[in-house]
Each structure stands twice: as C-alpha cells, then as structure tokens.
Amino acid sequence: MSVFLQASPGRALSALAATALLLACGAAAARESRADIRIVRIDAAQMHGAYDDADPSQASLARACKAWTLRPQQAVQFFRLAKQYPQGRGDDFYWLPCSIKGQLIASDGVWDFEIDAAATGRWRRGDSVRQWGCRDRRCKALVLLMPDDGAP
Numbered sequence: 555m556s557v558f559l560q561a562s563p564g565r566a567l568s569a570l571a572a573t574a575l576l577l578a579c580g581a582a583a584a585r586e587s588r589a590d591i592r593i594v595r596i597d598a599a600q601m602h603g604a605y606d607d608a609d610p611s612q613a614s615l616a617r618a619c620k621a622w623t624l625r626p627q628q629a630v631q632f633f634r635l636a637k638q639y640p641q642g643r644g645d646d647f648y649w650l651p652c653s654i655k656g657q658l659i660a661s662d663g664v665w666d667f668e669i670d671a672a673a674t675g676r677w678r679r680g681d682s683v684r685q686w687g688c689r690d691r692r693c694k695a696l697v698l699l700m701p702d703d704g705a706p
Contacts, residue, residue, distance in 0.1 A: 593626035593627075593630060594656075594657045594659055594664075596629055597654060597656055599622045599623065599653065599654050601615075602651040602652070615650065615651075618698055619651075619671060633667075635693050637686065637687060637688070637689070638684055639685055639687055640685075647701050649670060650671040652670070653669060653670045655669075658677070664679065665677040669696075672697065672698065672700075673700050673701060674688075
C-alpha cells in the first residue's frame with residue numbers, strides 16, 4: 555500500500571495529522587491482512603519453561619494447557635476478533651506459559667503464529683512481528699484467561 559502525504563501549497567502537514575494518517579493506513583493494512591487468513595498448520599498446546607508438578611496451581615495450569623485446543627477456524631476467529639497493538643503494549647494483557655503455534659497464510663504472505671492462552675497472539679516472519687490482543691467477549695471461548703482491564 556503506498557501513501558502520499560501532500561499539503562496544500564505553502565502549508566506543511568502537521569506531525570500529528572501525518573501520524574494519524576499513517577496509523578489509519580496501518581490499521582487498514584492489518585484489517586486487510588486478516589480478511590482472508592488460512593491456517594496451514596496448527597500444533598497442540600504446549601507449556602513453556604519449567605513448572606513444578608508438585609505445586610497444585612502449576613499442575614492445574616499444565617492440565618488446562620494440555621486440554622486446550624483450537625481448530626483452524628477458531629484460530630482464524632481469534633485473529634479476526636483481536637486488535638493489533640504496537641510493541642510495548644503487551645502489559646495490557648496477562649501472560650500464561652501455554653500457547654498454540656502454527657502457520658498461516660494472509661493476504662500479505664506466510665506467517666508463523668502463536669496464540670497465548672491469555673488472549674494475546676503474534677505473527678512472525680523474519681524480523682517482522684505483529685502483536686495481537688483480544689478483549690472481545692467472543693474470545694473467551696477461545697482462550698484460558700481473558701484480560702480484566704485491571705479490575706479488582
């Protein structure tokens with residue numbers, strides 16, 4: 555997608571207006587790339603890192619992770635409901651050491667993906683990373699833990 559910024563003669567486009575326009579174009583590109591997602595591989599959920607089976611809460615999480623599954627159409631639904639967010643915004647969501655990985659094809663190419671059990675996801679291709687988070691109530695059926703927006 556090409557974007558040309560042009561102000562009227564003798565007037566510079568403000569940095570704020572230029573930034574808003576670029577963000578809008580980025581959001582449009584993200585929507586476009588999610589329009590025709592096709593999952594080509596989806597793996598079983600995996601726990602990451604060390605955990606202690608003797609700790610009841612960790613053992614419970616390990617059992618929940620092992621039982622968590624997503625069909626390809628559910629992974630597509632997750633990414634369609636999720637919003638793309640910039641680097642550094644992951645603190646808005648919880649994190650669990652459990653995720654489902656796979657590969658997808660979007661309109662802009664092939665990506666490796668990962669959906670975390672706490673309603674976040676990533677697409678990776680080379681050095682490019684796109685991060686996603688889902689607050690939509692429909693994601694509740696797709697993950698193990700939804701964000702609570704800091705509510706007690």
